[in-house]
Amino acid sequence: xxxxxxxxxxxxxxxxxxxxxxxxxxxxxxxxxxxxxxxxxxxxxxxxxxxxxxxxxxxxxxxxxxxxxxxxxxxxxxxxxxxxxxxxxxxxxxxxxxxxxxxxxxxxxxxxxxxxxxxxxxxxxxxxxxxxxxxxxxxxxxxxxxxxxxxxxxxxxxxxxxxxxxxxxxxxxxxxxxxxxxxxxxxxxxxxxxxxxxxxxxxxxxxxxxxxxxxxxxxxxxxxxxxxxxxxxxxxxxxxxxxxxxxxxxxxxxxxxxxxxxxxxxxxxxxxxx
Amino acid sequence: xxxxxxxxxxxxxxxxxxxxxxxxxxxxxxxxxxxxxxxxxxxxxxxxxxxxxxxxxxxxxxxxxxxxxxxxxxxxxxxxxxxxxxxxxxxxxxxxxxxxxxxxxxxxxxxxxxxxxxxxxxxxxxxxxxxxxxxxxxxxxxxxxxxxxxxxxxxxxxxxxxxxxxxxxxxxxxxxxxxxxxxxxxxxxxxxxxxxxxxxxxxxxxxxxxxxxxxxxxxxxxxxxxxxxxxxxxxxxxxxxxxxxxxxxxxxxxxxxxxxxx
Numbered sequence: 001x002x003x004x005x006x007x008x009x010x011x012x013x014x015x016x017x018x019x020x021x022x023x024x025x026x027x028x029x030x031x032x033x034x035x036x037x038x039x040x041x042x043x044x045x046x047x048x049x050x051x052x053x054x055x056x057x058x059x060x061x062x063x064x065x066x067x068x069x070x071x072x073x074x075x076x077x078x079x080x081x082x083x084x085x086x087x088x089x090x091x092x093x094x095x096x097x098x099x100x101x102x103x104x105x106x107x108x109x110x111x112x113x114x115x116x117x118x119x120x121x122x123x124x125x126x127x128x129x130x131x132x133x134x135x136x137x138x139x140x141x142x143x144x145x146x147x148x149x150x151x152x153x154x155x156x157x158x159x160x161x162x163x164x165x166x167x168x169x170x171x172x173x174x175x176x177x178x179x180x181x182x183x184x185x186x187x188x189x190x191x192x193x194x195x196x197x198x199x200x201x202x203x204x205x206x207x208x209x210x211x212x213x214x215x216x217x218x219x220x221x222x223x224x225x226x227x228x229x230x231x232x233x234x235x236x237x238x239x240x241x242x243x244x245x246x247x248x249x250x251x252x253x254x255x256x257x258x259x260x261x262x263x264x265x266x267x268x269x270x271x272x273x274x
Numbered sequence: 275x276x277x278x279x280x281x282x283x284x285x286x287x288x289x290x291x292x293x294x295x296x297x298x299x300x301x302x303x304x305x306x307x308x309x310x311x312x313x314x315x316x317x318x319x320x321x322x323x324x325x326x327x328x329x330x331x332x333x334x335x336x337x338x339x340x341x342x343x344x345x346x347x348x349x350x351x352x353x354x355x356x357x358x359x360x361x362x363x364x365x366x367x368x369x370x371x372x373x374x375x376x377x378x379x380x381x382x383x384x385x386x387x388x389x390x391x392x393x394x395x396x397x398x399x400x401x402x403x404x405x406x407x408x409x410x411x412x413x414x415x416x417x418x419x420x421x422x423x424x425x426x427x428x429x430x431x432x433x434x435x436x437x438x439x440x441x442x443x444x445x446x447x448x449x450x451x452x453x454x455x456x457x458x459x460x461x462x463x464x465x466x467x468x469x470x471x472x473x474x475x476x477x478x479x480x481x482x483x484x485x486x487x488x489x490x491x492x493x494x495x496x497x498x499x500x501x502x503x504x505x506x507x508x509x510x511x512x513x514x515x516x517x518x519x520x521x522x523x524x525x526x527x528x529x530x531x532x533x534x535x536x
Contacts, residue, residue, distance in 0.1 A: 136362040143322050143356045144376045144428075145348035 032227040035149070039157050039223070042150040049155065056159035060121050064167060067120065071112050072104075072171030076178025079103055084183050096189065097197030100179030105206045109172035110164075111260060114217035117164060118252035122225040125156055126248035129229025130241045136234065148230075157222040164218030165211045172210065205273055213263050217256050224252045275300050276321060276432065276464065281330030282488075283316055290316050292488030293330070298481070303458045303465040305479035307472075307510060312485050314468040315359070318434050321466065322356055323347050334432070352380070355425030356434040361417040363409035363424070369396075370405040373424045380428070395423040398460075399453060415446035422453070426461075433457070435467040439474045451477040472511060484510065 083099040129152060132138050141148045176198055183189035228248035232240045267273045278296040282289070290313035298304045306314045319325040320332060320340075327340050334350055342350070363372050371378075373395055374388040383391070389405075396402060399419040409417060418438060425433055438454060439447040451474050458465050458478070469475050475482060475496075482499050484492040484507050492499055492507045499507065 131365075135360050135365075136358045137364055139319070139322075139324050140356070140358060140362040140364070142324055143351055143354065144379065145351045146375075146379050147344065 028231070031231065032223065035153070035227050035230065036223045038149050039153045039226070042147065042154050043158065045150070049151070052151070052155040053158055056155045057163060060117070060156075060159045061163040061166060064117060064120055064163070065170060068113050068116055068167045068171045069174045071116050072109065072174030073178040073181075075108050075112050076100060076104055076175030076180075077182040078178075079108070079175070080179035080182030081186065083179070084187050084189070093187075093189075094193070095197070096183055097179070097194040098201045100183075101176050101198045101201055102206065104172050104175035104179070105202065105210050107260075109175055110168045110210050110214040110217060111256065112175075113164060113168045113171045113214060114221065114256045115253065117160070117167070117218070118221045118256060119249055121160065122221040122252040123245050123249045125222065125225030126228040127241060127245045129226060130232040130236070130244045133230065133232050134234055134236055134238075134241060138230070139234075153222075153226045153230075156226060157219065160218040160222035160225075161215055162218070164221070165214040168210060168214035209267055209273060212267070213260065216259055216263060220255050220259055221252050224248055224255060275333075275335060276466070277331075277333040278317070278321070279331040279333070281317075281320060281332065282328045283313070283320065283325065284328055289488055291320075291327075291330075294485070294488060295490055296483055296493070298464060298466060300464050301462055302481045303454075303467065303478055304481040304483060305475040306466065306468045306483050306485060307470060307475055308485035309510070310470060313488060314470075314485055315436050317485065318356075318436050318466060318468050322354060322434055323351060352428055353431045354434060355428065355430035355432070357418065357421045357425050357436065357438055359436045359440055361409070361421035363412075363417060363420055365409055367409075368405065369407050369409070369412070369420050372409070372420060373427050375424065376428045391427060392423075395426050396420075398426060398457065399423045400449075414442055415450065418442065418450055419453070422457075426457070429461075430463060432464045432466070435465065435469075437469055437471075438467065439469065439471050447471070447474065448477075450474075454478045472513075 079100045080096060083096040083103075084093050087093045087096055087099065129138075132152070138148050138152075141151060180191065180194050183194065184191045225248050228244045228251070232244045236244070276296075276298040278294060281291050281294045283291040294313075294317065296304075296317075306317060308314050316325060320327055321334070323339050323342070330340070332339050335353070337346075337350055339347060339350055363369075364375065367375070370389065370392045373392045377383050377388050377391060392405060393402075396404065399422050401416065401419050401423065404412065404416065404420070409420070412420060422438075435454065439450050442450060454465065454467065455478050457463070465478070467474070467478055479496055482492070482494065482496055483490055484499070484504075486506055492502055492504050494502070500511065502508070
């Protein structure tokens with residue numbers, strides 16, 4: 001007895017859905033890069049509206065400082081405890097300061113700052129711009145002869161690109177200090193030795209890597225936040241704003257991780273920096 | 275003068291405008307009528323250069339705008355003021371900053387000169403003392419008036435109104451209609467009003483066009499349109515027009531009125 005012929009419809013349907021999703025994702029990526037290119041073009045096109053830039057610098061930088069400091073401090077404390085506990089069995093707990101400072105400067109400083117800002121600033125940029133879109137405020141800008149990319153995206157993009165490395169410096173110092181507090185207060189580690197170790201292993205190249213990463217993360221957060229805000233349809237309403245905001249936060253987080261891998265590969269593997 | 279020639283516009287599979295033609299002579303106040311979702315606002319946004327067309331041409335004062343790049347299009351847009359359905363005031367700015375926005379962006383006027391223009395435009399829309407308020411502190415009618423004051427800030431030659439009375443109470447609707455009519459007379463501008471509110475349409479229109487299934491099915495002066503025997507048009511007028519207009523002797527209209535009363 002022969003088997004009944006299998007119905008090809010479900011697999012075809014599945015292939016069509018995958019094709020549609022892939023096409024949609026590629027099309028969205030293309031649109032996002034087009035917005036990024038337009039933003040970079042508009043940055044170099046005078047006049048740059050400094051009052052708008054200053055407002056965004058203040059919003060992004062000053063208002064995020066406390067949460068970045070706290071996040072950095074506790075990350076440093078956790079690293080200090082873990083480093084000390086893991087290194088002690090091998091009698092190399094003296095390297096805990098190097099472990100904390102290298103980890104925080106090269107990796108966790110920019111990463112934690114970017115995570116905090118993607119949730120705080122990226123999502124808020126998307127919510128603000130998408131609300132402007134559904135309430136026709138962006139159309140109003142257009143009708144009044146003002147380029148929305150120049151007026152809305154450029155200040156946010158520049159502010160994120162400037163403030164993320166700035167906040168990373170604060171977060172890094174908070175992390176190193178957190179590690180210091182943890183190992184000195186909990187394990188009786190010699191504080192002067194900790195500081196000496198940090199000074200010894202804190203290279204200019206490492207700081208440069210940290211700042212390159214942070215700037216890239218800042219650009220990505222702003223670009224994704226602005227794109228998700230602009231890409232909502234006018235008929236999207238409150239539900240559309242919510243979906244865009246969640247999407248912005250999720251995509252930013254994933255992009256930061258992927259970008260971190262790519263930058264690590266380029267900076268350490270290809271360029272051979274240490 | 276505004277000319278819309280054979281314009282086609284579709285969103286995915288849905289055809290909104292299907293070879294639409296329209297002439298709006300200078301100084302006229304044209305009302306675009308049609309059922310919800312028939313493409314009235316889309317047409318208005320195409321005239322404002324906010325939406326591209328799939329085919330066709332839009333001419334404003336001798337310039338074809340559908341193929342223009344941003345810079346020359348912005349030059350044309352300086353002739354246009356637009357009142358959006360939700361007023362579209364910038365939430366982050368005060369009323370005065372909203373009205374002065376275009377002046378701040380495109381002129382070298384001083385703060386004091388801009389303040390003077392703001393006061394003057396607010397006076398035109400019968401509002402005063404709201405300069406420092408935020409849009410969130412205004413009522414629906416006040417928001418529309420501020421939106422209109424902002425549209426007037428650059429002394430436009432063309433004013434586009436997207437459903438100016440939607441969501442307002444009858445008294446405020448009447449006030450807004452009177453305001454639009456007064457402004458047209460005072461400023462001698464060309465107005466294009468999108469509405470499905472027949473009271474508003476007959477109150478402000480010197481010309482009317484009916485949009486149905488992507489095409490123009492009626493065009494003319496209000497008194498001529500009432501006498502047209504197009505059933506779709508008459509049905510539309512019947513269900514919304516003021517009583518004094520329905521009293522006009524028109525067999526098609528009478529037929530509908532009769533059916534209505536039976």
